[in-house]
Amino acid sequence: MSKKNILRYIILGLLDKKELTGYDITKIFEQEIGEFWKAKHSQIYPELKKLEEDQFISYKMETVGSKLEKKCYTIREEGKRELEEWISEPTRELLANKDEFILKLYFIREEKDERINKMFEEQILMHEEKLEHLRLRKQIVFKTNQEKELNYGHYLILDHAINREEGYLLWLKEQQNNLQKS
Amino acid sequence: MSKKNILRYIILGLLDKKELTGYDITKIFEQEIGEFWKAKHSQIYPELKKLEEDQFISYKMETVGSKLEKKCYTIREEGKRELEEWISEPTRELLANKDEFILKLYFIREEKDERINKMFEEQILMHEEKLEHLRLRKQIVFKTNQEKELNYGHYLILDHAINREEGYLLWLKEQQNNLQKS
DNA sequence: CGAAACATGTAAGAAGTTACATGATTAC
DNA sequence: GTAATCATGTAACTTCTTACATGTTTCG
Numbered sequence: 001m002s003k004k005n006i007l008r009y010i011i012l013g014l015l016d017k018k019e020l021t022g023y024d025i026t027k028i029f030e031q032e033i034g035e036f037w038k039a040k041h042s043q044i045y046p047e048l049k050k051l052e053e054d055q056f057i058s059y060k061m062e063t064v065g066s067k068l069e070k071k072c073y074t075i076r077e078e079g080k081r082e083l084e085e086w087i088s089e090p091t092r093e094l095l096a097n098k099d100e101f102i103l104k105l106y107f108i109r110e111e112k113d114e115r116i117n118k119m120f121e122e123q124i125l126m127h128e129e130k131l132e133h134l135r136l137r138k139q140i141v142f143k144t145n146q147e148k149e150l151n152y153g154h155y156l157i158l159d160h161a162i163n164r165e166e167g168y169l170l171w172l173k174e175q176q177n178n179l180q181k182s
Numbered sequence: 183m184s185k186k187n188i189l190r191y192i193i194l195g196l197l198d199k200k201e202l203t204g205y206d207i208t209k210i211f212e213q214e215i216g217e218f219w220k221a222k223h224s225q226i227y228p229e230l231k232k233l234e235e236d237q238f239i240s241y242k243m244e245t246v247g248s249k250l251e252k253k254c255y256t257i258r259e260e261g262k263r264e265l266e267e268w269i270s271e272p273t274r275e276l277l278a279n280k281d282e283f284i285l286k287l288y289f290i291r292e293e294k295d296e297r298i299n300k301m302f303e304e305q306i307l308m309h310e311e312k313l314e315h316l317r318l319r320k321q322i323v324f325k326t327n328q329e330k331e332l333n334y335g336h337y338l339i340l341d342h343a344i345n346r347e348e349g350y351l352l353w354l355k356e357q358q359n360n361l362q363k364s
Numbered sequence: 365c366g367a368a369a370c371a372t373g374t375a376a377g378a379a380g381t382t383a384c385a386t387g388a389t390t391a392c
Numbered sequence: 393g394t395a396a397t398c399a400t401g402t403a404a405c406t407t408c409t410t411a412c413a414t415g416t417t418t419c420g
Contacts, residue, residue, distance in 0.1 A: 004378080004379095004409095005378085005379085006280075006282060006285070007379085007380095009285075010285060013285070013288070013289035016289065017289075017291070021398090021399075021400090022399080022400065022401090023397095023398060023399050023400075026399095032288075033285065033288060035279065036279065036280065036281045036284045036285055036288075037278065037280055037281075037285060038278045038380085039380080040380075040381065040382085041399095041400080041401085042380085042381075042382080042383090042401085042402080042403095043379080043380065043381085045400065045401055045402090046401085046402085049401095064388075064389070064398075064399080065388065065389055065390090066388090066389095067387085067388060067389090068387080068388045068389065068398075068399065069388095069399080069400090070398085070399060070400085071399090071400080083289070086286070087286050087289060087290065087297065088297060090301075090304050091282050091283040091286060091301075091304070091305070092308075093282070094308065094309075094312070095280040095281065095282060096219070096220045096280065097217065097218065097279050097280075097346075098188075098218065098219055098277040098278065098279075099218045099219075099277065100188060100273050100275070100277060101273040102218045102338075102339050102342055103188070103191075103192060103195070103215065103218055103219060103339075104268070104269050104273060105335055105338045105339065105342075106195070106214075106215060106218075106335040106336065106338065106339045107195035107198065107199075107265070107269060107335055108269065108334070108335050109199070109332075109333060109334055109335050110334060111331065111334045115269065115270060119273075122272050122273070123273070126274075126276065127276075130276070149293065150291075151291060152290070152291055152292060152293045153287055153288040153289055153290050153291050154288065156284075156287045156288065156357065157284050157285075157287060157288045159353075159357075160284055160287075160353060163349065163353045164279075164349065164350075166349075167345065167346065167348075167349035168346075171341075171342060171345045175338065175341075186381095186406080186407095187406085187407085189407085189408095203370090203371075203372090204371075204372065204373090205369095205370060205371050205372075208371095220408085221408080222408075222409065222410085223371095223372080223373085224373085224374080224375095224408085224409075224410080224411090225407080225408065225409085227372060227373055227374090228373085228374085231373095246370075246371080246416075246417070247416065247417055247418090248416090248417095249415085249416060249417090250370075250371065250415080250416045250417065251371080251372090251416095252370085252371060252372085253371090253372080
């Protein structure tokens with residue numbers, strides 16, 4: 001019974017906040033919510049078209065400069081209902097958390113494998129970089145407490161992403177430490 | 183440049199440990215590695231066929247009872263090389279961690295939204311159940327230290343999954359607590 | 365004897381990625 | 393002027409899920 005096509009709901013959720021173009025939505029995926037869902041413009045534009053056909057959203061054309069046209073999408077009442085339904089419905093499935101690195105570890109069966117240390121080093125660097133980047137964003141976006149209250153959802157997901165990276169890093173370092181002792 | 187079709191490498195990795203049927207592999211996805219990659223039998227059987235055609239693996243038929251036939255696959259030298267290449271190559275991309283619940287939170291912009299408490303309750307229950315299940319598995323599979331040494335990869339991914347769930351739960355409870363204070 | 369587990373496949377469709385395709389505007 | 397960014401779309405392909413399809417063996 002669980003709802004599909006989550007991309008639809010994400011787009012509706014974004015438009016519920018403010019009117020956006022397909023390009024804007026693409027940028028939001030790259031920045032704010034990319035930690036928890038990814039979508040390319042080639043998926044976003046057709047989905048916007050379908051949502052418009054289904055009367056969940058509508059758009060008006062705006063002109064930038066003298067020629068460039070853009071479609072500013074807004075959510076309709078039907079779209080808002082659809083969105084509320086999705087949010088209110090229990091989230092029963094925990095979706096796949098694909099992790100290529102962890103799988104590689106799984107196939108290394110000996111603690112003494114030479115490659116394992118280098119692999120940990122690489123991953124630690126990657127996750128440290130990501131964590132640094134997330135922390136910087138949090139600092140920039142939520143300078144004051146007011147900004148946190150005004151955009152609680154955004155605050156929560158950024159905080160969760162930071163928490164996740166911190167946990168991952170701690171685990172990596174702990175395992176690396178265990179290796180060096182043995 | 184990053185390698186694709188990770189399912190191939192996972193299957194090769196599994197066969198590198200011991201010979202398996204398509205059914206065995208399906209079960210392993212449901213149990214051991216489902217936390218980090220999912221695949222249904224409808225994806226596994228065609229992939230086994232392709233791997234065999236590409237000469238990375240081979241199979242021999244075995245009969246169960248008097249009629250039921252099964253294909254026992256083993257990895258070939260070419261397959262081992264392919265697998266080693268994948269493992270040794272740096273894992274540069276961090277794949278999508280889709281999380282429907284976190285996205286729903288993102289779209290709730292007010293801390294005072296009535297639904298938010300119920301949503302946290304549900305998620306906490308789900309993750310507690312999952313954590314319990316993982317801990318039980320660790321207890322059963324790794325009773326002795328010898329078992330850990332003999333199957334270090336398996337130990338690592340189980341430990342990582344537990345760690346991940348613990349972190350998620352702590353975050354959920356912390357946020358829930360914050361809500362009740364305000 | 366009946367249900368659960370074993371065992372293998374294919375077909376249709378949804379979801380997601382990469383590449384193709386084009387052009388305008390802005391900032392340096 | 394030129395590179396980065398803004399802006400929108402489609403085509404081809406891969407990946408993944410759901411459903412279809414069938415039959416055997418084992419356990420209680």
